[in-house]
Amino acid sequence: MDKQKIYSLLKQYYGYESFKKGQEAIIEHIIKGRDVLGIMPTGAGKSICYQLPALIYDGVAIVISPLISLMKDQVDTLREMGIKAAFINSSLSITQIRKAIYNAKSGAYKLIYVAPERLETEEFIELLQSLDISLIAVDEAHCVSQWGHDFRPSYTRIADMISTLTKRPVLAAFTATATTRVSEDIVNLLKLKDPFLLTTGFNRENLYFEVNKPDKKLDFLLDYLQKNKEKSGIVYCLTRKTVDAVSDKLTKKGFSVTKYHAGLLEKDRRENQEDFIYEGKQIMVATNAFGMGIDKSNIRFVIHYNMPKNMESYYQEAGRAGRDGEYSECILLYSGSDTVTNKFLIEQNSDNIDKTEDYRKLQEMIDYCNTDNCLRNYILNYFSETDLKETCDNCSSCNNDIEHTDITIEAQKIMSC
Ligand code: ADP
Ligand code: MG
Numbered sequence: 126m127d128k129q130k131i132y133s134l135l136k137q138y139y140g141y142e143s144f145k146k147g148q149e150a151i152i153e154h155i156i157k158g159r160d161v162l163g164i165m166p167t168g169a170g171k172s173i174c175y176q177l178p179a180l181i182y183d184g185v186a187i188v189i190s191p192l193i194s195l196m197k198d199q200v201d202t203l204r205e206m207g208i209k210a211a212f213i214n215s216s217l218s219i220t221q222i223r224k225a226i227y228n229a230k231s232g233a234y235k236l237i238y239v240a241p242e243r244l245e246t247e248e249f250i251e252l253l254q255s256l257d258i259s260l261i262a263v264d265e266a267h268c269v270s271q272w273g274h275d276f277r278p279s280y281t282r283i284a285d286m287i288s289t290l291t292k293r294p295v296l297a298a299f300t301a302t303a304t305t306r307v308s309e310d311i312v313n314l315l316k317l318k319d320p321f322l323l324t325t326g327f328n329r330e331n332l333y334f335e336v337n338k339p340d341k342k343l344d345f346l347l348d349y350l351q352k353n354k355e356k357s358g359i360v361y362c363l364t365r366k367t368v369d370a371v372s373d374k375l376t377k378k379g380f381s382v383t384k385y386h387a388g389l390l391e392k393d394r395r396e397n398q399e400d401f402i403y404e405g406k407q408i409m410v411a412t413n414a415f416g417m418g419i420d421k422s423n424i425r426f427v428i429h430y431n432m433p434k435n436m437e438s439y440y441q442e443a444g445r446a447g448r449d450g451e452y453s454e455c456i457l458l459y460s461g462s463d464t465v466t467n468k469f470l471i472e473q474n475s476d477n478i479d480k481t482e483d484y485r486k487l488q489e490m491i492d493y494c495n496t497d498n499c500l501r502n503y504i505l506n507y508f509s510e511t512d513l514k515e516t517c518d519n520c521s522s523c524n525n526d527i528e529h530t531d532i533t534i535e536a537q538k539i540m541s542c
């Protein structure tokens with residue numbers, strides 16, 4: 126399948142000249158027969174990602190969608206474009222469903238939209254077994270995971286249904302929201318086979334990223350806080366002990382500080398969290414236990430006093446800064462001992478049998494701390510975002526004037542000796 130054909134279908138049916146971010150890569154992989162998982166924000170154009178391959182393939186594509194209200198709209202739109210499509214869900218009468226099934230069997234459709242609950246009926250499974258299914262697209266795929274915000278038990282039947290088919294179709298899953306945990310669930314529960322993973326919309330342009338290796342982290346922190354006196358932020362530490370030590374020091378220096386970790390009483394944790402959120406205290410010193418579900422839009426900085434265990438944790442924690450879209454800073458203070466602590470924590474984690482994955486992720490975190498290249502690109506690459514700019518001009522690698530100045534001063538010192 127050549128690119129030209131894909132573009133001509135895009136133009137012919139949809140009237141578009143070009144693809145939106147990520148669409149082309151996804152379509153190319155589906156056409157090559159590879160499973161995909163696309164995590165793309167609402168409005169990114171996920172529908173075309175499975176509709177276009179459905180047109181290219183022989184046979185019929187099954188689209189599993191939880192939104193009965195939207196299925197009709199989608200099918201109407203497709204029909205207007207001259208694409209043969211139908212939906213089967215509980216809004217139809219039994220007679221209408223029978224008719225749709227009859228038509229489907231005679232090869233009348235390129236796409237059939239179904240609600241996941243259909244997969245619970247024998248009649249429908251039988252229909253699927255009699256069709257030549259090219260592709261199964263799972264829309265709103267986060268519904269398969271209990272950790273998602275919209276768990277739909279019928280989604281867990283999808284993999285079983287597929288296993289009853291004589292020929293395994295390509296599987297393409299899409300969602301706008303997936304944490305690592307949810308996307309892992311999607312891959313595992315849908316049994317995606319070596320999926321091509323594409324994520325877009327991860328870039329947060331208002332966040333400045335920095336990695337710093339100060340001789341004395343505490344001095345760096347005190348200096349930073351002194352310079353950012355009116356601002357609110359989080360200081361993440363790897364262990365409870367460090368949280369206690371750092372928050373004590375900052376309190377003694379007169380900063381407005383509270384703290385949070387799993388070793389505190391439930392009552393204190395709640396109180397401290399509220400103190401921070403409702404502006405009673407400006408600075409929160411915490412372990413990674415803090416932050417889930419908190420909604421504070423004006424966090425101006427997130428400082429990692431230690432390197433976290435992986436990039437997922439880092440970006441999730443750093444990403445709590447600047448929810449209001451205003452400029453905010455994410456600074457990671459790195460030292461070699463952070464690696465030692467993280468390795469110790471991996472070894473301590475007794476319910477983890479296979480540690481290789483943890484070590485691999487830790488190494489990628491260490492690489493982030495040591496790269497001279499654009500930090501934002503490193504992050505976006507990590508999350509498989511495509512179409513990166515070469516530099517971002519808003520991270521410590523891209524704006525390294527400060528380092529240049531320091532080197533000059535060092536050089537002057539050496540020369541004046
Ligand atoms: P999502 O499911 O990701 O929320 P949709 O598939 O509903 O997004 O598409 C959102 C809008 O973007 C639709 O109006 C669609 O027609 C439009 N769209 C999709 N692909 C393109 C494209 N390549 N160029 C321009 N508009 C597009
Ligand atoms: Mg959609």
